Amino acid sequence: MLVHLAIKDFAVVRSAELDFARGLTVISGETGAGKSLLVDALGLLSGLRADSGVVRHGAERAELTAGFVLDDASAALAWLRENALDESEDDSVCQIRRVIRADGGSRAWINGRPATVTQVTELASLLVEIHGQHEHQALLARSSQLALLDAYGRNAAELIVVAKAAEAWSELLREREALLAQGDVSxxxxxxxxxxxxxxxxxxxxxxxxxxxxxxxxxxxxxxxxxxxxxxxxxxxxxxxxxxxxxxxxxxxxxxxxxxxxxxxxxxxxxxxxxxxxxxxxxxxxxxxxxxxxxxxxxxxxxxxxxxxxxxxxxxxxxxxxxxxxxxxxxxxxxxxxxGADERLQRLDGDIERATATWRQAAGILGAKRRTAAAALSKDTTALIAELGMGGGRFDVALEPIETGRPDPQGGERVEFLVAANPGQPARPLRKVASGGELSRISLAIEVAALGLDAVPTMVFDEVDSGIGGGVAEIVGQKLRALGASRQVLCVTHLPQVAAQGHAHYRVSKAASEGVTQSAVQSLDAKQREDELARMLGGVEMTREARAAAKRLLADVE
Structure with missing residues (x-):
């Protein structure tokens, strides 16, 4: 679980330190204040590529540090021990630090020891899962749909078996082609x-x-x-x-x-x-x-x-x-x-046939699990999109067999997400029919449907609630809060209905200092939360009605 995030000279942030607890933490602020910079910082600490543009103007370098406790991250703890990067005094905590210089270079440390970006990426993947505000666009790619279905169905072990069988087949085929390419070797x-x-x-x-x-x-x-x-x-x-x-x-x-x-x-x-x-x-x-x-x-x-x-x-x-x-x-x-080339060629034909049969058996087991997962994901997501303002809509996961004749490392089928936005309409491919708002809601529905299917303790959402509002926004907030019951959830939002559901609330604001715009991050108490929700409801002028509505939102959560 993420417990501390420190940022220095990053973009428009001179210095900020945030402490986090379990549950849902929301981050709000005016447009352009830099709300998503906190997500960007976590992304860089997760191994994303950095460039000199993230260094605050006039500074020599940007420094980012994240602290985690590993009580709920056994896989991360095992990785640290395997790579000899665990703390000698207290192996229940972990720190990732990254420095990006103004000349574009960067360095990283894990628990105070130099680490490669690859190592940081591997470790962070076991600690943090980031859902960016445009990430739901990945749902339009069929490869991403297949990966999501396999994650939902917990098919990692079966995928490994299928991939190994396909590689064994490919190696035999390459050997056969190489022997045939030799021609007359007398x-x-x-x-x-x-x-x-x-x-x-x-x-x-x-x-x-x-x-x-x-x-x-x-x-x-x-x-x-x-x-x-x-x-x-x-x-x-x-x-x-x-x-x-x-x-x-x-x-x-x-x-x-x-x-x-x-x-x-x-x-x-x-x-x-x-x-x-x-x-x-x-x-x-x-x-x-x-x-x-x-x-x-x-x-x-x-x-x-x-x-x-x-x-x-x-x-x-x-x-x-x-x-x-x-x-x-x-x-x-x-x-x-x-x-022995001639004899080997004859044996290879039999070996290739047996390797094909092995792959088909493994692919059949994977396909059966995918069909079970597809039915469950379709049912769960359909129920959730109805709650998110798409009543009568239907979500289907269609599996299509591959007829290439070659063992595929991804298995014997491909996936197509289908959606019918309104009752009575036939389901069509998601990439052809879903609007931006519908896609955002479907993305969130799938994420909620897949709750608890991985061991990553911290989930970060960067304005995945864009394009929705009203009663649907309140339901989205409730789903995120429910997510926070079993995972630590961080959510950057512009919706007061979502922000009201948070167990903790940070506000990002910007101001000009010495002719330079800077962002600041503040943890809000109960009164400040009420003011922030009123601002989000009413705009620049916080009217009596906005304050009353803010109180009602907070009271409804309590």
Missing amino acids: DRIGWLEHQFAELDREALEPDSLLKLQADHRRLAHAAGLITACDGAFAQLGGDEGPSLSRALHHVRGELQRVAEHEPRLVEVDAMLDAAAIQIDEALVMLDRVRSDLDLDPDALTQLEHRLGRIHELSRKHRLPAEQLASQRDSIAAELERLR
Whole structure:
């Protein structure tokens, strides 16, 4: 629920702060005073596109802030937690802030943390639902009519299933068309087979390449390695001449003869014993290495030829040697796809047929729910438009099957809203017969009929009561007040009958200050509300009759 709205340097408003409660809050004011600016501010805080024109003349930037409590907005709270934008101290509140600079740039914050406009839009859609004064024109578009019916029928889950089934069908069709577009691929297969054969003749895995390079280095330096190993073996433990092993054995014998006179020499002997063991192990390793070494020019030549072929493949494919194995595997995969193209085409025909059947089943379930919702919406809206001054009128929701032969992500039917404004007349498409006033009333009737079908806690109406008056206006006000029993409702209105139904009332006024027109927003007490209703009833001069009528309006609500 919206609890606070702060506006600074926005359009003709220098500064305004409004607090809101549950129920119906009405906003009134003279024509041109800026009543709808509050709705515009909420629209920008809901992610609408901003431009520098909204910044008050002479100011550097406009600042908008909205505060919400989330007791009745579990979906918004879940979104905040999912996006790590929930408050650490109190997760039952939320703040959206937006700044629009005079140069056209803008920034947004959620709970004090920078946020994208997309994030603001997603969050605001779970908190606020805005019905602009021209929004009822959307009812003339059949796509909007379908969306409204699906919202009324709670068809979101079925729509997702239908859309996924249609996309699966489309993907299979695209694959089939791509295979058909390849035409004769025999030349491509032959070329790929030649490339694959060249790559497959070599061991190209990283471990094999490392071993090849190590073997080449060993054979290329075999003579030097043999000389070094023989020399080391002779010096460490050779049978002829002095060696380190025999010298170490001699030293240990000398120390052992006198160790009884100096205990620390026992530790020295232990260290020399460990060294002797290490030397023996080194001699074993040297012998093993030496036995593996051999001067083999033919083997060296073969290794050089293999390295040369691998380097040539690297140049040919313009890839490092380490990536040749992946290139070989990619060619093999493409060959498999091309060789199996005919078989895949045959399988695709069956897959497409099954995908079509899956879509038809899902679309049938959605269509059945739409027919049930259409009957209920027709009945409820017809009853309400009669209350709103269109007695004898009739509202129908007609469903028309689509015969395109292609699975449609929106389902198997389209919607047409039909209306008969007067008794005895045939129902005709809404876009052809409804006047502006009738369209406004039908729009409001549908909104009331759909009451409680979504979880958005705050609903904003911007002069949706335009084009009506008298007793009908009073009924409109009553419907909005009833809406406020289960939702927080904000309504910008010029009708006193509607304004009188509000649980709270704000007045927007304008005045010139230093040659600049500015708007101000004031919360009205009981006496001020009476004066405002009298003004709305009687115009500039508040007559005794207007005041009396204003009192009656307020008394009737109480």
